[in-house]
Amino acid sequence: MxxxxxxxxxxxxxxxxxxxxxxxxxxxxxxxxxxxxxxxxxxxxxxxxxxxxxxxxxxxxxxxxxxxxxxxxxxxxxxxxxxxxxxxxxxxxxxxxxxxxxxxxxxxxxxxxxEPSGELNLLRVRLPTERFQVYPRNIVDIPVIVKNIGSQPLEVHLQCTLETTWLPGSSERRIQIPANEEITATFPCQPLGVDRVVSRDYPFVIIAKSLIGSAVEAHGILEVLPVGFMRFEVQPQKQRIPAKRPWFPNWRSRSSTFQLLFKNNSNLLQTLDLEVRGRDAKRCKIQVNPENLVLPLGETTFANLNISPRRSWVGWPQKLKFEVKPWLSDPRLGSCDPATQILFLKVFPIVPLWLLLALLSMIVAIVFRPIPITHLAGVNAVQFSGTSGRLPLVMSTSDDCSIRTWGVTNWGTPKPLGALSKGTLAKTCTDAQPKSSQGLLAISDQAIRSLALTPVKNNQVFAGLENGIVQVWDINTGKELYTLKDPKDPTSDRILDLMFTRNSLTLYASYGSGIIRSWQRPRDVRFDSKPAKVLEVPDRYAYQAWTLALSPDEKTLVSAGQFKRLVLWNVATSEPRQLRLLDRDQNRGENDFFWDVSFAPNSSILAASDSDGYITFWNLNQCQKTPQKLAKEQLPQQSCVQLARWQASKTSVRSILFTPDRRWLVSAGDDGQILAWHLTTKGTPEPTQKPKRIATVHSKITSLDAIDTEEGVWIASGSDDARVRLYRFDIDE
Known part of the structure; x- marks a missing residue:
């Protein structure tokens, strides 16, 4: 040894x-x-x-x-x-x-x-893989490889232990195998429909028997993949307290009940928790009956949502708004459809208003104070129209489904301009009568999230509605011209942002589902609602696309929104690439957003603001694809040089924009501050200078726009208090 x-x-x-x-x-x-x-x-x-x-x-x-x-x-x-x-x-x-x-x-x-074995077995059986995947009602072939290691042919009996109703034809096979050879037999498998088979692993055994020796087995797993969706409805969505005759004194009605309906159109056994959120939800007592909701396959489950607000004795009726969010126990198919429902509850005082009219009329007679003309709900978007002259036109839109126009006075205050065209509805979708038709350009039957003006002539305004329709009006006459809707889109997917190319011949729209659609038109011809070009990321990367930006060379379209997802689209090839975020400590959950993105004028610098109060700068000319092997349904990554990232606020920064000379970045958000950040000649923030405060308001600022005029740079803001405000910003200070 x-x-x-x-x-x-x-x-x-x-x-x-x-x-x-x-x-x-x-x-x-x-x-x-x-x-x-x-x-x-x-x-x-x-x-x-x-x-x-x-x-x-x-x-x-x-x-x-x-x-x-x-x-x-x-x-x-x-x-x-x-x-x-x-x-x-x-x-x-x-x-x-x-x-x-x-x-x-x-x-x-x-x-x-x-030593010789007690029983000689000349069969070997195996599966090429242990796991097979299939959707309900689809067919998958399960191949079984059987080998005869003996010197004589064998007749072999095969049996599959899966549900016999899943195996078309038979669960058994008889095959002849020559000596020292192997044969592959196949068992086609087709699970039942979505409402009859649960998505999970189903173990099975292939048993092979012959006249010589004992039976041999091969073990495998059939995974039935998840498919379908969870339907969510509320009946009705609008209620009031008291439900009947609110103009009479009534102190007994203290609550209202909404019926929630859930239809499980998937093959996932689900339990469900409900979250009622919103500013008004914190002031109410909320109960769900039953508390623990179990959603069987193919069945409709009902629940009652009881809301008990604090009802005042006197005063104005309160309009309460709630967002109901169902949380599914198994989120593999995403959230419910729709993901949330908005509920409205109008609460009348115990003592009706007409009893106080006499006193109120006396107070109004003594102290006359004209009511300023505003929107009836929070402002979603503001935009300047026109680039020449001293005092440009401002347009705004709101959740009250209206578009208003404002002129800029010499004192920098917005003044309602124009009046509602004849034949248009007199009420907004808030069920409230506008105080004045002055300044009303148009009224829709849906909340308006975004506005876009044709860049060349500035004579038409395009509005993105809550139900996925683009509605077009003539700015000069207030006449509704036409609507745009992708005929292949059966949903009511809300439009969150609109954007034109510089020649106004291409319109981009982003939706709550994360889809981007674009329409093209010949010059001086209106857009046609033929099937739009659709840009869509894989389902597992779906997100709410809140904002769009088009690079100065119009070769790259940027969409950003929920989960802090920022996608770079190649306009020529429609290829998406997700911008890789370098800061691993960032929150990227369902309630984390990029609210706004903007390109610096004539530059490849991209700025983005988010729900954590940060502003980030990237140089898109210094990007490289992240090398990795990706499955077909995965989204490619792209790393770009991050020029700067700083916290501009402790709350969400909802809007950012560059001044035309690229020397300042203006930001605003939930803290009500409008700040201007000085930029270097390279387009990055100046670290030695503190931001310049343009204004502070006591409400969340949702939107900004700017225009360069003979009087300097004008900035318009829209906020949650339904107000439109104007500021003149001296960029040379």
């Missing part, structure tokens, strides 16, 4: 007896590190007359940890099968001991006595 100066090894026994088909046997190998360094050891066992396969034995451990000089490692070798199929007799086993850290090795020899 050879003796190594650095590896000392020994066997616990020199002879082992093994019977195929019986229990496994084992022996031990003890290895001592005789070197002067730390070393790990590994074993390899070879049987005389056999190849280098190792599936007939098992090692524990596979590789030892590094041991110091003089330390011992004990290996256990378990013999699972005969290294020589159908062999009976003695086989010499060579145990090779080696170490990655040492140049030498040690070999030991052990005698393995293979």
């Amino acid at each position: 050879l003796t190594s100066s650095v590896i000392d090894a020994s066997l616990t026994t020199q002879n082992v007896t093994f019977r195929p088909g019986g229990s496994s046997v084992s022996f031990g190998v003890s290895v001592i590190n005789r070197s002067d360094r730390f070393a790990s050891f590994q074993l390899e066992i070879q049987a005389a007359g056999a190849g280098k396969q190792s599936n007939w034995y098992h090692l524990s451990p596979d590789v030892s940890t590094a041991k110091p000089p003089g330390d011992r490692t004990n290996f256990q070798v378990e013999i699972l099968d005969s290294p020589l199929p159908n062999f009976v007799g003695v086989v010499n086993l060579t145990v090779r001991v080696s170490s990655p850290q040492l140049p030498e090795e040690r070999r030991l020899v052990l005698r393995l006595m293979i």
